[in-house]
Amino acid sequence: MSSYRIGIAFFYHESHSFSPLKTEIEHFVQEGYFVGTEIYKAYSGTKTEVGGFLDVLKQVEIVPLVCAAAVPSGIVSSEAYHIIEKQMLHSLTHAGPLDGLLIALHGAMVVEHLFDPEAHLLSQIRSCIGSDVPIATTLDMHANISEDMLTYTPLHFGFKTYPHVDMYEQGVNAARALLTQVKESAIYYASFKKMPMLLPSINMRTAEGPMKKMIDLAKQAEQEADVYNVSIFGGFPYSDIPIAGASVLVTALNPETAEKTAKKLASQFWSIKEEFIVDLPTVEEGLQTALKRSSEQPIVLADIADNPLSCGSGDTTELLEYMLKLNMPGTLFGGLYDPESIKQCVQAGVGNYVSLSLGGKVSPEFGKPVEVEAKVIGLSEGEFYNSGPFNQHLKVNVKGAAHIRVGELDILLIGRPVSANDPELFRHIGIEPETKKIIGLKAKNHFRAAFEPLVGSIIYVDAPGVASNRLTTFKYQHIPKPIWPLQDVKYESEKRRKEKWMH
Ligand SMILES: [Zn+2]
Numbered sequence: 001m002s003s004y005r006i007g008i009a010f011f012y013h014e015s016h017s018f019s020p021l022k023t024e025i026e027h028f029v030q031e032g033y034f035v036g037t038e039i040y041k042a043y044s045g046t047k048t049e050v051g052g053f054l055d056v057l058k059q060v061e062i063v064p065l066v067c068a069a070a071v072p073s074g075i076v077s078s079e080a081y082h083i084i085e086k087q088m089l090h091s092l093t094h095a096g097p098l099d100g101l102l103i104a105l106h107g108a109m110v111v112e113h114l115f116d117p118e119a120h121l122l123s124q125i126r127s128c129i130g131s132d133v134p135i136a137t138t139l140d141m142h143a144n145i146s147e148d149m150l151t152y153t154p155l156h157f158g159f160k161t162y163p164h165v166d167m168y169e170q171g172v173n174a175a176r177a178l179l180t181q182v183k184e185s186a187i188y189y190a191s192f193k194k195m196p197m198l199l200p201s202i203n204m205r206t207a208e209g210p211m212k213k214m215i216d217l218a219k220q221a222e223q224e225a226d227v228y229n230v231s232i233f234g235g236f237p238y239s240d241i242p243i244a245g246a247s248v249l250v251t252a253l254n255p256e257t258a259e260k261t262a263k264k265l266a267s268q269f270w271s272i273k274e275e276f277i278v279d280l281p282t283v284e285e286g287l288q289t290a291l292k293r294s295s296e297q298p299i300v301l302a303d304i305a306d307n308p309l310s311c312g313s314g315d316t317t318e319l320l321e322y323m324l325k326l327n328m329p330g331t332l333f334g335g336l337y338d339p340e341s342i343k344q345c346v347q348a349g350v351g352n353y354v355s356l357s358l359g360g361k362v363s364p365e366f367g368k369p370v371e372v373e374a375k376v377i378g379l380s381e382g383e384f385y386n387s388g389p390f391n392q393h394l395k396v397n398v399k400g401a402a403h404i405r406v407g408e409l410d411i412l413l414i415g416r417p418v419s420a421n422d423p424e425l426f427r428h429i430g431i432e433p434e435t436k437k438i439i440g441l442k443a444k445n446h447f448r449a450a451f452e453p454l455v456g457s458i459i460y461v462d463a464p465g466v467a468s469n470r471l472t473t474f475k476y477q478h479i480p481k482p483i484w485p486l487q488d489v490k491y492e493s494e495k496r497r498k499e500k501w502m503h
Pocket of ligand 1: 139141142164
């Protein structure tokens with residue numbers, strides 16, 4: 001083992017400024033909050049960024065610091081952020097001298113009174129470890145990046161896939177880059193272009209469409225001499241902050257190459273912006289389409305506006321109501337976040353009937369609870385391991401689950417808002433989604449990684465919800481203006497907007 005000592009950390013949240021659910025410390029604790037050696041048990045062998053860090057760092061001394069992640073939700077409370085930041089700085093202070101630091105960030109966190117928490121965190125880390133220790137980060141494709149981030153390190157590795165199945169790979173890339181810098185003291189230069197465009201993420205998949213074009217261009221650019229890494233950030237349009245929006249980040253071995261490449265990619269990104277905008281069918285239109293389509297495999301209706309991984313409450317009821325009315329054999333809906341109903345199911349017991357008021361509790365403005373008489377088919381603690389490629393092997397705990405049947409519709413209730421991104425969500429309680437005809441899911445794009453091989457087709461529906469594709473429904477206050485497509489705007493690549501980081 002070499003004598004290098006590398007710190008690893010993870011601080012991850014995607015924050016929706018318009019979600020009513022503030023993210024508190026208990027949300028991090030529920031999802032994942034690990035200090036020191038606890039990190040090994042949680043992430044060793046997982047296809048996550050930290051899993052990638054751990055695999056690359058086998059030959060050096062790893063110093064595990066803090067890993068904190070919560071499900072995307074409303075903005076993070078100032079208290080929660082500062083507890084985690086304090087723990088991070090405390091761990092760093094007691095870690096002894098480090099040769100490098102790897103940190104997995106999301107890049108779309110918003111904290112009360114803090115618009116750019118990732119840059120703030122990096123500044124605090126720098127004041128703790130000094131300016132000479134190399135730092136490398138991984139970032140989500142939906143990060144709202146600021147130029148400020150680059151003042152702390154030029155080494156940032158954005159995901160290149162959506163569904164994000166390259167988290168592990170980018171963790172590996174960041175770790176390798178960091179080790180190279182630690183060993184060889186290479187100097188990297190980053191060039192960053194922020195564009196005044198706020199893009200819905202629905203059409204950002206990297207299998208096809210405009211984001212595929214951008215990622216292909218990024219990979220081509222990485223083949224050019226001196227270009228080290230290119231990240232394309234679609235941004236997260238539900239963060240109402242001055243740094244919201246799409247951007248391009250190029251890291252190169254000389255500043256001219258970084259600047260030239262970033263400029264070119266930014267102008268290409270801007271030129272295809274219209275392709276990111278799509279109109280979706282209503283729930284009724286989506287269901288009609290599903291009924292007309294003949295398919296051996298199930299047809300999925302994805303309720304994207306209530307996707308918990310886009311900060312949906314997971315309990316809106318419009319699609320559920322339509323599927324109940326349809327009352328067709330071979331239909332499945334889930335997972336609906338409803339701990340109260342699960343409790344009633346547990347009291348009633350398997351095989352018995354119970355009156356339930358389903359969903360509509362967190363966000364009644366998007367659909368009232370639905371009164372039903374349900375048969376309890378199965379109950380579980382809600383723990384399983386992902387089997388699909390997205391966050392593979394990661395343990396998921398949905399805090400209890402109930403499989404109920406109302407008429408012909410099978411419904412999965414879960415005790416925590418979790419996107420239906422992995423079939424084990426259903427299988428762990430005895431439901432096989434593959435055998436169904438029509439499935440209504442609280443999901444958007446990540447679920448495709450595991451579900452596409454099982455299903456015939458996928459229809460996105462436009463139900464009401466906090467993660468609606470229609471950005472004009474949100475009352476923005478802090479985003480840069482003008483911004484496309486909310487206002488018509490001419491992009492000037494050299495324009496530098498002076499941005500405020502704090503309220
Ligand atoms: Zn993302």
